[in-house]
Structures are given as structure tokens and as C-alpha cells.
Amino acid sequence: AQSVAQPEDQVNVAEGNPLTVKCTYSVSGNPYLFWYVQYPNRGLQFLLKYITGDNLVKGSYGFEAEFNKSQTSFHLKKPSALVSDSALYFCAVRDKGYSTLTFGKGTMLLVSP
């Protein structure tokens, strides 16, 4: 089975400060890990993914994520938050033996001016 947890329903950060949105996962094999963002009344948009190799992956809009196998985590980060980053963020995992993604419940990121 594969599962993913996003322990925070909401993250608040001031504009210009660094942000972290947490994600932990559980798979039986090696994971493929994804982050998606959803703006109000829109579909999900792909941000970045980890397949293999370098533990730090870079994605769209200045976001990056760090894969940590020992802690089974894949936290989303950005060095300097923008108000326009305010959105709902989803972490997702896919075990190599699966055909489908499993999504976390989502974390609402609110960036204040």
C-alpha cells in the first residue's frame, strides 16, 4: 500500500520569509513523489517531482523539495514567499508497482503581505 500525510492543514508565513510545507510518505518500494498546487476554483497544477538521483529537486515558481529517504519525507520549500504563492498544496506518492497516485489531504498556504 502507499500513503502520504500532510500534517499541517494550514501554514502561515509573511511575504519574504522562507516557507516549508511538510509531507511524509509510506510505500513498500521506491517512491515517485510529486507536489501539486491548486489555486481557487482551478484544477491542480504540477510543481515538481522526485524520481531518483539528487535529493533536492527544483520546480516551477521558485519552489524546491528535499527528498529524505531515512525520514520518508518530501518537504516543499521556497526561500522567499510571495503573496501570490497563497494556495492549496498537495503532496502525492506513487510506488513503482502502482498505476495510480495517492494524494495527501492538502495544506493551505497563506502568505501575508
Place this chain on the structure above:
Amino acid sequence: NAGVTQTPKFRVLKTGQSMTLLCAQDMNHEYMYWYRQDPGMGLRLIHYSVGEGTTAKGEVPDGYNVSRLKKQNFLLGLESAAPSQTSVYFCASSSAISYNEQFFGPGTRLTVL
């Protein structure tokens, strides 16, 4: 390219009525998916398809049926709508390469009275 499109965008049904949601993709993707999104529940997979003429159950398939008669289209049917099916429905597609991301449609907001 339009990507993934969904029809309709909004719909209100009465309990017991039926309807079909249409998803179309122009990226020649093999895999297609139907999700529902409910507050605090994240995205839950209803049904998916790994190719034309094939479908499989996801996490929450009860009360829904699907068909994939053409590679580019994936239909989601509700035979007898219930208030518990009030939700936002998203379609997604991806290539058959397991680590490739899914592309999402804009969603259909369904209310069942």
C-alpha cells in the same frame, strides 16, 4: 493544445437523477483518472483507465460508472445521484511512463439536492 477539458463546469441535480461527466484530453495520453475533491479529504480516486476499453476501480467507486470507448475521452456516470455525491470532480490524464505527472482538468462542481 487544450490539454484536459471537462464538461459541464457546473451542474445541479435532484436526488435520483442521472448524469454523465465528460473528460477529453488531446495529449494522446494512455492513462486517465476521475477524482473527487471534498473539504478536508484531499483528492480521492474514483475510477481510472490505463487504456482504451479498460477501466478499474479506485478508492471510492461506489455509485459511479465509467467508460473509455475512445482513447481521448473518459466518461463518468452517476446512475442515481445522492446528496453524498455533492463534490468537485476532477479528471486527469498521464502518459504510461510511471514517473510522469498527471495533467488535470478545471473541474466540475456538482450539487445534488
